[in-house]
Amino acid sequence: MNPDPSANEAKDDGFDETSDPGSETGAGVSYRSPTYYELKAPPELDWRPYRPESWFRYREEWDERPVSGDPGDFPLHLDLDPTNRCNLGCVMCPRTAFLASEDDRWAPNGFGDMDFRLFERLVGEGAENGLRSVKLNFLGEPLLYPKLPEMIKFARDRGLWVMLNTNAVLLTRGMSEKLLASGLTDAFFSFDSPYEREYERVRVGAEYGKTLENIRVFAELKNAMGLRHVQTRAGMILSEDPRGREKTKADFISLFRGLGVAEIGFGLPTVPGKDYSPLNPKGFFRCPDLFRRVFVFHDGVAGPCCGDWVRSLIVGDANRSTLKEIWRSGVYGELRESHLAGDYGKVPTCRACSVPYLSRLGDV
Numbered sequence: 001m002n003p004d005p006s007a008n009e010a011k012d013d014g015f016d017e018t019s020d021p022g023s024e025t026g027a028g029v030s031y032r033s034p035t036y037y038e039l040k041a042p043p044e045l046d047w048r049p050y051r052p053e054s055w056f057r058y059r060e061e062w063d064e065r066p067v068s069g070d071p072g073d074f075p076l077h078l079d080l081d082p083t084n085r086c087n088l089g090c091v092m093c094p095r096t097a098f099l100a101s102e103d104d105r106w107a108p109n110g111f112g113d114m115d116f117r118l119f120e121r122l123v124g125e126g127a128e129n130g131l132r133s134v135k136l137n138f139l140g141e142p143l144l145y146p147k148l149p150e151m152i153k154f155a156r157d158r159g160l161w162v163m164l165n166t167n168a169v170l171l172t173r174g175m176s177e178k179l180l181a182s183g184l185t186d187a188f189f190s191f192d193s194p195y196e197r198e199y200e201r202v203r204v205g206a207e208y209g210k211t212l213e214n215i216r217v218f219a220e221l222k223n224a225m226g227l228r229h230v231q232t233r234a235g236m237i238l239s240e241d242p243r244g245r246e247k248t249k250a251d252f253i254s255l256f257r258g259l260g261v262a263e264i265g266f267g268l269p270t271v272p273g274k275d276y277s278p279l280n281p282k283g284f285f286r287c288p289d290l291f292r293r294v295f296v297f298h299d300g301v302a303g304p305c306c307g308d309w310v311r312s313l314i315v316g317d318a319n320r321s322t323l324k325e326i327w328r329s330g331v332y333g334e335l336r337e338s339h340l341a342g343d344y345g346k347v348p349t350c351r352a353c354s355v356p357y358l359s360r361l362g363d364v
Ligand code: SF4
Pocket: 287, 290, 304, 305, 306, 307, 308, 344, 349, 350, 351, 353, 354, 355, 356
């Protein structure tokens, strides 16, 4: 979930309210989806001064769309899953929870990779219609996709900002060189604890020291290649228990700043599959992502948000429709109308979703 033009307006505590895909700041209390809080980069690591004016305009539009309620003719951002496979089994991941259950709604077509021709068609259409950025992951680990550098290059050659989240376990020096040389602009590392034992408990299958070294090398290569505009960010999901949280956050910041990572993000924990409706606001809530981004699963099915892993809010199938048709479809329109009318709870998936609940919490 963040390139952020509004970082200059960060609050005194240095945290920006953010949600995927970058450091997007909420566009006002009623519209924000603070699934993420971010500590902005210190000047020596700041990548924003190396972004062009067009990027700042893009981020302004990112903030404005949910406020105006106008989705335009095309999404600003595409989240696209190169694969729904993963090399880890992290304890807080919805993917892990679903794998352990009988529920296969999150992967009705099994495990697999996106057809590269579908990717080319979607990104090609996007580049001709005002799409500004693409993020190359959703439910899976993108470094498992064999042609990831080709994907990055294809999108970057068409002028898009290219982001990805990775657990960085497979981020070898060679892989980092390929990603950077292909034009990756935003690399987000999901790490989840500054402490070795806790990290390896949460990130099942990952090795603490090896993964940290991968991230350090990526940051070093980025600098050596003179890629000042490339954003790096390390993020962690905080534990439910607030005791010791401030120390954990301070240790996490110190660890990654020491490795040369620019942004630090903290997310609030949620429980996959839990019904959040008793905790959700009864009043007005407008989900901002409905107006600026669309998600395409590895098999081409399209959904409106990162909160619906079980595909109950399908808005189209990119194998059969263009992105523009999906974006302007009746089902998408009805979904937006519920939120615009102040009645998001009319949509059962939104009523039970954790995002409205998170929107009413303060800083983490
Ligand atoms: S389920 Fe509804 S409220 Fe939750 S993220 Fe998706 S669109 Fe937003």
